Amino acid sequence: MIRVEAQPFDPGAELAAFAARVAEVGAIVSFTGLVRGRSGGGEVSGLELDHYPAFTEKTIAGIGAEAEARFGLAGLIIVHRHGAMAPGEPIVFVAAAAEHRRAAFEAVDYMMDRLKTEAPFWKREQGPGGDRWIEARPADLEDRARWG
Amino acid sequence: MIRVEAQPFDPGAELAAFAARVAEVGAIVSFTGLVRGRSGGGEVSGLELDHYPAFTEKTIAGIGAEAEARFGLAGLIIVHRHGAMAPGEPIVFVAAAAEHRRAAFEAVDYMMDRLKTEAPFWKREQGPGGDRWIEARPADLEDRARWG
Amino acid sequence: MARLLFFGRLRDSVGTEALTASLPDHVRDTGTLRAWLGSDHPELLDSSIRIAVNAELAPGNPRVADDDEIAFLPPMSGG
């Protein structure tokens, strides 16, 4: 299940609903990304996520489908926010369920690496020095390269 | 935070509370282990987890402390059930928060590999063919060996 | 008229999120489009800026035409 939405979401409620859906499968791994309170530029007061609607859901659905096939998942969910958000708020929630834990770990890791570098979002951080656009870190590109 | 308890818990509520505690950190990874509905022996009707109380909390706390130091975590939680439970019920919930996602992924992966092979629990599965004790799979021992 | 979209920092540097333009005859693919717009907005010449045509990223220099939606995408940063 893929959702891209402007309103805040609760990662706990997402995990509870997902676990109920895949119950009896064995292993669920989740990743929650939160808006950082500090960054290289100091205290962060807010984050704005620009995205390309026509392209976003298609790209994310493709990443999900590839993870499902590659890791033999019993289920997955990706929830991604866009628009304006405050420090501490969740930006992204990704979870995967599988018979054994290794597949679930690898699938979530894989989906996050791809979202970081391929999902059409652009982040503008509001800080004391004004606004600045944040791009993927070199570490994100290296992480992505692990999966071929 | 480490808890070993007989009553059921809700992984969603655990994740929500943990995220509220570590808000603004950036990355949270969680693992939820559920009682499987099927196993090698067929349909599973229940699972009983024997444990060694004096030893369990000490061992789990040690695993948590080593993960914290090794991966530079901002926080972690381990909740583990013991006693009798039904298919689909959570057995274990482990989460780690870190500045960047790789540390959080590796920490949860590490803690699960150690819990699987070193935490003093013993599982008895109830199935159509009667009860049977389940021991760590060879894959669990190989996974554990990755961390030295 | 083609519809041109600008995302991320290009919104600031180009000064708009979207504009419509009639493509001159010599602009037939993403390469010639990039060169044409690049004279006013050299930041679009940077190879890190990718161009999606009708919400599709294709390798090489895909063809562009009036009626297309053409999006200029700086390096992405989801999650």
Added chain:
Amino acid sequence: MARLLFFGRLRDSVGTEALTASLPDHVRDTGTLRAWLGSDHPELLDSSIRIAVNAELAPGNPRVADDDEIAFLPPMSGG
């Protein structure tokens, strides 16, 4: 009197979770304890069964004495 604890499948094979026993003089460490109990319960001789003394797993053959809590642990399976 030492307190002996049996976990997992040993609960079934030994037939109890716990018993108290007076250790004979020649039983001074986990090795001699294992050999002593092993005559009645050969499953305890298996090297996969580890022995914790007072909730502590130490390498080698730790000493045991009356008053100790001595636990026999089959391979563990948490999580």
